[in-house]
Amino acid sequence: MNRPDIKLIALDMDGTLLNEHHEVSEENREAIRKAEEKGVKVVLSTGRSLKTARDYVLSLELSSYLVTVNGGEIWGPDGKLVEKNPVATEHIQWMYDLSKEHKAKFWAISSQNNWNNSMPDDILSEEWLKFGFHIEEDEIRESVLQELKDKGLFEISNSSLKNIEVNAIGINKAKGLEKVCARLGISMGNVMSVGDSLNDIAMITEAGLGIAMGNAQQAVKEAADDVTGTNTESGVAQAINKWVLS
Secondary structure (H helix, E strand, O other), X not given: OOOOOOOEEEEOOEOXXXXXXXXXXXXXXXXXXXXXXXXXXXXXXXXXXXXXXXXXXXXXXXXXXXXXXXXXXXXXXXXXXXXXXXXXXXXXXXHHHHHHHOOOEEEEEEOOOEEEOOOOOOHHHOOEEEEEEEOOOHHHHHHHHHHHHHHOOXXXXXXXXXXXXEEEOOXXXXXXXXXXXXXXXXXXXXXXXXXXXXXXXHHHHHXXXXXXXXXXXXXXXXXXXXXXXXXXXXXXXXXXXXXXXX
């Protein structure tokens, strides 16, 4: 393919930027630094909340926006909230009840807290951004997935083969990045997106250049323009060196 004019690099975190120890390799760190020196913005676009992503942004000294909770929130270069896309509280209650019905592990992210296999006594007291299920048994996971799809109310993806991630309908990483691009005065055609899971497919297919990690799910590899090394091989650095710095 022709080499697009990359002005922004969008990076997923878990399974992509981070290795198996949830660390950023020196190779990835150096490639990101060189890209930023060249004037290319680097944006983390993650399913994580600000609470669990912020330290990485600070450590990498990133100068641009941050997309968290699969597009549930967008944060500005000054660290202030630009946009929030919540999930209706009654939908969170329904999914929580669904998790109990199937005896499934779950997590939930609100504006203030991350919840793991527990919820506040008053669900109405929180503003919710995402709900997730972790289900080892394929049959149960497929059943839950079908119930979610049948509702027609949700943006459904995953960040591993064993989980399901649920955002408000129409909210995903690509939509978050489109809004970042609009603020920066560039197009999605100027974006290189890198990821490994279903919650990365939208930003991979809508970017000018979509890169799947070597450890990515097969559907992600099929959707991508190129496949780089794995997250334990500094695949992010490989992609930046190949498509941005060379």
